[in-house]
Amino acid sequence: xxxxxxxxxxxxxxxxxxxxxxxxxxxxxxxxxxxxxxxxxxxxxxxxxxxxxxxxxxxxxxxxxxxxxxxxxxxxxxxxxxxxxxxxxxxxxxxxxxxxxxxxxxxxxxxxxxxxxxxxxxxxxxxxxxxx
Numbered sequence: 001x002x003x004x005x006x007x008x009x010x011x012x013x014x015x016x017x018x019x020x021x022x023x024x025x026x027x028x029x030x031x032x033x034x035x036x037x038x039x040x041x042x043x044x045x046x047x048x049x050x051x052x053x054x055x056x057x058x059x060x061x062x063x064x065x066x067x068x069x070x071x072x073x074x075x076x077x078x079x080x081x082x083x084x085x086x087x088x089x090x091x092x093x094x095x096x097x098x099x100x101x102x103x104x105x106x107x108x109x110x111x112x113x114x115x116x117x118x119x120x121x122x123x124x125x126x127x128x129x130x131x132x
Contacts, residue, residue, distance in 0.1 A: 066108055073105040077114050081121045089125040 080098055084090045090098070102110075102118050 070105065070108045070110060073101055073108070074110065074114060077101055077105060078117065081114075081117045084121060084124060085117075089127050090121065091127055091129045093129050095126055 077098065080094070080101075084094065084098070098118075098121065102114070105114060
């Protein structure tokens with residue numbers, strides 16, 4: 001009888017602990033899943049930040065290249081237009097090259113000094129290319 005009384009008290013407690021253990025296991029699996037998701041999100045965020053930093057570096061490099069190209073175009077346009085203006089005429093091929101250079105210069109954000117020189121250049125007489 002004593003054994004039945006002890007078992008009748010302890011069996012519900014034991015079964016309750018087993019149920020509680022099952023609930024804890026489910027909760028721990030959910031908790032672990034949430035931690036993994038957060039870790040994955042953080043890893044993706046870091047990867048995204050690294051990609052953004054790399055793109056910014058490349059853009060800085062492109063800006064430097066564009067600035068250098070703009071400076072070279074400015075120099076060449078000043079030289080070539082000045083020569084043509086002092087000569088008083090231009091040639092078909094020279095006109096094509098200078099026009100293309102000016103279009104690139106303008107697309108890169110060139111200034112008004114070259115624009116005024118180019119406007120004067122466009123007024124020059126265009127002669128056929130001389131054969132060498």
